[in-house]
Amino acid sequence: MATDTTQRGARPAGTLTAWQGMARQYDYWLTVYKRTWRGGVISSFLTPLFYVVAMGVLLGGFIDGDPARLEGATSYLAFIVPGLVAAHAMQIAVSESTYPVMGAIKWHKTFFAQLATPLAVRDLVNAFVAFVVFRIASACAVFMLVLAPFGVFESWWGPFLAWVAQVLVGTAFALLTFGYSARLKSEEGFGVLFRLGVLPLTLFSGAFFPVANLGPVLEWVARLTPLWHGVSLSRMFCLDTVDWPVAAVNVVVLVALCVLGWFWSVRGLDKRLEV
Numbered sequence: 001m002a003t004d005t006t007q008r009g010a011r012p013a014g015t016l017t018a019w020q021g022m023a024r025q026y027d028y029w030l031t032v033y034k035r036t037w038r039g040g041v042i043s044s045f046l047t048p049l050f051y052v053v054a055m056g057v058l059l060g061g062f063i064d065g066d067p068a069r070l071e072g073a074t075s076y077l078a079f080i081v082p083g084l085v086a087a088h089a090m091q092i093a094v095s096e097s098t099y100p101v102m103g104a105i106k107w108h109k110t111f112f113a114q115l116a117t118p119l120a121v122r123d124l125v126n127a128f129v130a131f132v133v134f135r136i137a138s139a140c141a142v143f144m145l146v147l148a149p150f151g152v153f154e155s156w157w158g159p160f161l162a163w164v165a166q167v168l169v170g171t172a173f174a175l176l177t178f179g180y181s182a183r184l185k186s187e188e189g190f191g192v193l194f195r196l197g198v199l200p201l202t203l204f205s206g207a208f209f210p211v212a213n214l215g216p217v218l219e220w221v222a223r224l225t226p227l228w229h230g231v232s233l234s235r236m237f238c239l240d241t242v243d244w245p246v247a248a249v250n251v252v253v254l255v256a257l258c259v260l261g262w263f264w265s266v267r268g269l270d271k272r273l274e275v
Contacts, residue, residue, distance in 0.1 A: 021123025022130055025114065029131040048088050048143055055080055055208070057150075071210055072241035078152040082162060082234040083207030085143050089136050089170035090227050094198050096132045097177035098190045104128075105182065105272055112273065121270045125262065129174050136170035137163075154240035162237035168254045169230025175261025176226075182268035206231045229253045 063076040073079035104110040111124055144159050153159050180193065204214065205227035211219045222228050229250040236242045 018122070018126060021119055022127045024117070024119060024123070025127035028110075028114075029127060033131070033134075048084065049146055052077075052081055052084060052147065055084075069210065071235060072239045073235075075152075077150060078239060079235070080208060081147055081150070081152045082238040083205075083231040085140055085147075085162075086166050086169055086230040086234040087202045087205070087207045087227060088143065089140055089166040089230065090173045090201065091198060092136050092139055093132060093170040093173035094177045094193070096135055097129075097174045098181050098193065099187065101128070101178055101181035102184060102187055102190075105269075106185075111269070115273060121273065122266050125178065125265045125269060129171070129178060129262075129265070132174045133167060133171050136174070137167045140166040140170070153238055158237040158240050162234045165230055165233035165237060165250075165254075168251070168258070169226060169233075172226055172230075172254050172257040172261060175258055175265050179261060179264035179268045182265060182272050201225055201227045206235075226254065226257055 057077055059076070070076065070079040105112075114124055115121065140163055144163055147153075148159070177193070180189075184190070204218070204222055205211070205225050206222060207227075211222040211228065214222055233247060233250045233254075236247060
């Protein structure tokens with residue numbers, strides 16, 4: 001299905017702005033959410049809560065709360081919660097940006113239909129990612145609210161900044177995953193992504209234990225991963241142990257990944273919709 005190069009690529013003067021392009025798709029994504037939100041209730045809210053109770057409360061009862069070993073946390077529950085929410089943001093982002101993207105290209109061809117309107121490729125990416133960010137933000141917000149009674153937050157402002165950090169790391173993964181999904185011709189590549197990407201990042205990016213336990217070499221490998229930057233920000237804000245130079249580096253890395261991911265996504269979808 002061929003489309004006009006001007007329509008697909010850079011938006012010419014006088015056409016829709018970025019905000020107008022997203023607003024034009026508001027009704028579509030609202031309808032999608034109304035039809036699918038029930039299926040995400042368990043995975044978005046209940047399962048993480050059960051995970052925290054099992055790992056943080058029950059298992060955590062057998063672990064000494066040594067702040068020197070738990071990055072300032074006075075209990076394993078306080079240590080694990082911020083990292084789990086950040087990892088949860090990553091998992092939602094990847095899940096929402098894999099099969100749905102391929103479906104919109106390969107199966108029900110929603111992107112082709114949307115591109116037949118005055119929308120440009122960047123509008124499709126912006127609206128899709130905005131919807132995914134909404135999913136991430138709402139899930140993380142509810143997660144943080146449910147955890148408030150556990151007494152794991154050391155300040156009133158920390159959870160708000162931690163939530164922003166969780167949304168930021170989720171956005172970075174949503175954009176990077178979108179670009180990956182837009183280039184795949186078969187869904188078999190998603191298995192590789194989940195097994196060799198999502199699972200190792202979840203386990204070895206500092207969510208469950210300090211990355212210092214990995215040894216000098218693997219510790220620095222872990223610190224280079226996007227999820228570690230999100231876990232670091234989320235934990236520092238929740239525990240009120242903010243190292244501002246480190247936090248600044250974390251933010252710069254995640255914002256840079258968002259920018260690179262956006263260009264990667266637009267370019268990938270642009271080339272994919274040429275045929």
